[in-house]
Amino acid sequence: MRTYLPAQLLPLAQRTGRWTIKKDRDDPVLYTTNLGSYLRCRVTGTSQLVFTISNRHSPLGPGQVYAVRVDDQPWRRFAAQPGKIGLSLTPGAHTVEIMAAGNTDLDAVWSGKQGFGIRSLAMDDGGTLTAMPGRPVIDFIGDSITAGCWVAGRHAALDYRPESNYAAICADMLGADSVRIAYSAGGALRPATGGVPVASTFLRRIDQETVWTPNHPQLVVVNLGVNDRRYPLPQFVKAYDRFIHQVTTTFPGATVDLLVPFSQHFRDQITTIGHHYRLRVIDTTGWCPSSTDGLHPDQAGTTIAGHHLAQAIVPDLAKKV
Template sequence: MRTYFPPQLLNPAQQTGRWAVRDIDDDQVLYTTNLGSYLRCRVTGSHQLILTVANHHSDLGTGQVYALRVDGNLWRRFPARQEKITVPLTPAPHIIEIMAAGNTDLDEVWTGKQGFAIRSLAVDDAGILTAAPTRLVIDFIGDSITAGCWVAGRHAAADYRPESNYAATCADLVNTDSVRIAYSAGGVLRPATGGVPVASKFLRWIDRDTPWTPNHPQLVVVNLGVNDRRYPVNQFVTTYDRFIRQVTTTFPAAPIVLMIPFSQHFKNEITTIGHRHQLRVIDTANWCPSYTDGLHPNQAGATIAGQHLARVIAPYLGKKV
C-alpha cells in the first residue's frame, strides 16, 4: 500500500476546513475541532482507499463519526471506533471527500485533545493521491445549526449531519468548497460546549493550543445570535458589533453577509449592525419550515434553508442556482 501521512494531507485539507498537524499521545494526526471540516482529494489508479483515524472522545460520549462520499454521490457514515475504514474504488480518477461528521458536547475539543484525528490515507501501490481541483471557498461562522447538529434527530453524533445541513446544501448547490467555523451552543456572549470559548476567541484558534491562520475565502457567512438570546439586548448589541468588526478585519478581502437566525432572534439588532458596517443582511424569515426540536432545522428544513441561501449568495460567487 502507498500511505499518506498528516504532513502530506495538510495541503489538500486547507481549502476545506480548519486542520492542523498535531502530536497527540505520541501519535501524529491531521486534527480539527470543527464538525463539517473535510478533506477533499483525488485518487487515481487504486481499487481501494483506506482511512485510518484515532477515536479521541469522552469516555461518557458515544464516539465520533466520519462521513465519506465518492464523486459527489451519497454520503456514507462510519463510526470512528472502526479506526480503519476501507472504501472500494475503481482505478479511474475519483474525487473523495472525508468529513468530520459527529461528536458530542461531552468531547473536550478545546482543552482535552478530543477533536477529530486522521492518522493516514492509503491506496494501492500503483495508486496516487493528490489534492482535488481547487474551487471557490465560503467560510461559514456559526453555532450548532451551522455545524450540523441535530439534523436527523435527537441523538448526539449519530444524528448530526454536517454533510447535509443548510451550509453543506448551500455549498453543494453553488459548487464551492467550505470552511466551517462553528461550535455547538456558541455565541458572541455564550461559550460553546466542549470547553470552547465565545466566537471572538474561537475565530482565530482551532483549540486552546493551536492558532489558526485565516484562509482567503471568496465569501464569509455569519449566522450567530440564537444562543445569546438569554443575555440583555444591549450587551448583545455591543458584543456582536465588536465581533463583526473582528470578522471584517480577519477577512479584509472577502464580502461578508450576516444571516438573521432562523429563529429570528435579534433580527432588528443584527440588521442595524449590518447596515452600520455596510454589510448585506439576509432575512431568513420562513426559510426553515420544519425543525427537530423547535430550534435546529431537521433534514427537510435544512435542505430548504440551504436552497434559499444558495440563491441569495450565488451572485457573490459569479454563480447561478
C-alpha cells in the same frame, strides 16, 4: 500499500476546513475541532482506500462519526471506533471526501484534545493522490445549526449531519469549497460546549493551544445570535458589533454576509449592525419550516434553508470569482 501521512495530507485539506497537525499517542494526526471540516482529493489507480482515524471522544458519550463521499454520490457514515474506514473503488480517477461528521457536547475539543484526527490515507502501491482544482471558498461562521447538529434527531453524534445541513447543501449547489467555523451552543456572548469560548476567541483559534491562520475566502457567511437570546439586549448588541468588526478585519478581501438567525432572534439589531458596516443582511424568514426540537432544523428544514441561501448569495460569490 502506499501511505500518505498527515504532513502530506494537510496541504490538500487547508481549503476545506480548519486543520492542523497534532500528536496523538506520539503519532501525528491531521486534526480539527470543527464538525464539517473535510478532506477533498483525487485518487487514481487504486482499487482500495483505507483511512486510519482516531477516536478521541469523551468516555461519557458515544464515539465520533465520519462521513465519506465518492464522486458526489450520497454520503456514507462510519463510526470512528474501529479506527479504519475502508473503501473499494473501481479503476480510474475518483473524487474522495472525508468529513468530521459527529461528536458530542461532552467531547473536550478545546483543552482536552478530543477533536477529530486522521492518521493516514493508504492505497494500492500504484495509486496516486492529488489536490483537486481550486474552487471558490465560503467560510460559514455559526453555532450548532451551522455545524450540523441535531439534523436527523436528538441523538448526539449519530444524528448530526454536517454533510447535509444548510451550509453543505449551499456549498454543493454553488460548486464551492467550504470552511466551517462553528461550535454547538456558541455565540457572541455565550461560550460553546466542549470548553469552547465565545465566537471572538474561537474565530482565532482551532483549540486552546493552536492559533488558526485565517484563510482567504471569497465569501463569509455569519449565522450567530440565537444562543445569546438570554443575555441582556445591550450586551448582545455590543458583543455582536465587536465580533462583526473582527470578522471584517480578519477577512479583508472577502464579502461578508450576515444571516438573521432562522429563529429570527435579534433581527432588528443584526440588521442595524450590518448596515452600519455596509454589509448585506439576509432575511431568513420562513427558511426553516420544520425542526427536530423547535430550534434546530431537521433534514427537510435545513435542505430548504440551504437552497434559499445558495440563491441569496450566488451574486455575492459570483462577483468575487
